[in-house]
Amino acid sequence: MSHARRASLLLGGMIFGLSAASGPAVAAQAADDWAGTKGVVTEAAATEVPVTDAQPLWTLQRLISEVVAQNPRIRAQSAAAKAAGYDVTAARWQFFPAPAVQAETSGKDRQFIASVSQPIYSFGRLESDLKAAKSRSSLANVRVEEAQYVLSSRVLELFGQLLSTSRSLDVFRQDVTRLSALEEMIGRRVTTGLSAPVDLNLVLTRLRQSENNIVSLTARQNAALAGLSELLGAPLTMQNISLPGMPAQTLSNDPAVAQDPVEQSLAYSPVLKRARGDVEVANIDSSRALNAIKPTLYGKFEQRIDDGRYDTSAFPASRVLFGLQYSFGSGLSSLSRVGAARAQAEGAQLSLDAAQEDIRASVRSDLETRDAALRLVESLRLNLMIQEETFGSYNRLFLAGKRSWLDVLNVVREVTENERALADAEVQYLLSDYRLQLQTGQIRW
Numbered sequence: 001m002s003h004a005r006r007a008s009l010l011l012g013g014m015i016f017g018l019s020a021a022s023g024p025a026v027a028a029q030a031a032d033d034w035a036g037t038k039g040v041v042t043e044a045a046a047t048e049v050p051v052t053d054a055q056p057l058w059t060l061q062r063l064i065s066e067v068v069a070q071n072p073r074i075r076a077q078s079a080a081a082k083a084a085g086y087d088v089t090a091a092r093w094q095f096f097p098a099p100a101v102q103a104e105t106s107g108k109d110r111q112f113i114a115s116v117s118q119p120i121y122s123f124g125r126l127e128s129d130l131k132a133a134k135s136r137s138s139l140a141n142v143r144v145e146e147a148q149y150v151l152s153s154r155v156l157e158l159f160g161q162l163l164s165t166s167r168s169l170d171v172f173r174q175d176v177t178r179l180s181a182l183e184e185m186i187g188r189r190v191t192t193g194l195s196a197p198v199d200l201n202l203v204l205t206r207l208r209q210s211e212n213n214i215v216s217l218t219a220r221q222n223a224a225l226a227g228l229s230e231l232l233g234a235p236l237t238m239q240n241i242s243l244p245g246m247p248a249q250t251l252s253n254d255p256a257v258a259q260d261p262v263e264q265s266l267a268y269s270p271v272l273k274r275a276r277g278d279v280e281v282a283n284i285d286s287s288r289a290l291n292a293i294k295p296t297l298y299g300k301f302e303q304r305i306d307d308g309r310y311d312t313s314a315f316p317a318s319r320v321l322f323g324l325q326y327s328f329g330s331g332l333s334s335l336s337r338v339g340a341a342r343a344q345a346e347g348a349q350l351s352l353d354a355a356q357e358d359i360r361a362s363v364r365s366d367l368e369t370r371d372a373a374l375r376l377v378e379s380l381r382l383n384l385m386i387q388e389e390t391f392g393s394y395n396r397l398f399l400a401g402k403r404s405w406l407d408v409l410n411v412v413r414e415v416t417e418n419e420r421a422l423a424d425a426e427v428q429y430l431l432s433d434y435r436l437q438l439q440t441g442q443i444r445w
Helices: 003-020 024-046 060-070 072-093 125-191 197-232 261-268 270-291 333-399 405-439
Strands: 098-106 109-121 296-306 318-325
Touching: 060 125, 060 197, 072 125, 125 197, 125 270, 125 405, 197 405, 261 333, 261 405, 270 333, 333 405
Parallel strands: none
Antiparallel strands: 098 109, 109 296, 296 318
16 A cells, blocks of 8 residues: 555545544535645655656666766776887887997097897796786786776665655655645634644644655755766656655575575675785785896896997997896895785785775674664554554544544554655665675676
8 A cells, every 4th residue: 555545545534534523514614624634645646657758767787887987087097007008019019129329429429339138037027917917907807897897885875865855755746735735624614613723733733844844855866866976977857757656576586586685796796806805916926026036047148339439348349248237226135125024914814804894794794683673664564554443443533532543643653654664674674685686796897
């Protein structure tokens, strides 16, 4: 049963019940009031008609896809990944011959030397440089995926705020509809002397409270819309956003979710992929720092052209030579770099362990939230049915003089509070389920 239908039944029962105890003339007056009230409730129910397919709809999946495709953060990460690919090419070129030219002059004497050197064996230094470049290139690509995941999480967070405020606004708008109808009815009773003016004041106070809540929630809704519009780069309105409802059948018995979501998240998570990439890069850098102090065996061809007076050495103009080159750096700095690289590798491994713990905790928390919200939804739906029956009972007791007008208004408030609690529980279920889908890779971009 929809919220508008419940409001219609509640108001109908109360208005006709009150008018029956007030005489035929008042009953006729109440019948006219109920006709107008029914029109208001029917109009509120009409506002629940979903947007037609002819209008552009922004679902969560479409928002994520468009934001990820257009956001400059993703393009910046993609550019960094492209640059890392060029670093791999540069590392491969280190295995090729290295030409060099040198020109010197002293007064009128000149000398020109052209040479080509080729590394023959580097004891793993060039290989580790290439491996490090490849690892950084892979890590750069993973960082693109991580940025997409983080941005998708931000879209989901704003979408959740939009969904939460929208459902709460629906509840308070229905409450305003109920209270406005009660205001008209009790106002006529005050005019005819059937009720005290304080009864009208009570309704007006409740009405203003709900209107203030609508103002506050509308501001939050507009803030969420502005955030989504900023990420999307285009203005959004509530009319072209498709908000999901509570599914008729939950996922608790779905075979597709039979696998452990924690293990799925650990296998899929872009955050963990990036952390594993950091560990790999740090380990390679540790080996690279150690290989940097190893020698390089090289061959070299050199051709010298001069006037015979600039260089009087016995070296021939053309020569082929082999050499062994060490590069220790200043003092023992190379050994210090090895220690620093090993410490970074250890820190990267600890960061990976911490990320795994965070993901396990996050997934388990969302699982508990989703299951608890589902149980709460079932309980609140039952409570709402009971409150409707309680309202009918209070209505009869009020007519018999055993309940006050305030008791009747309190039942209406309890109905509104229960409807809002139900809306919040449904939103919690939907958002926790969406987060689980995002963390397990079921929502992609």
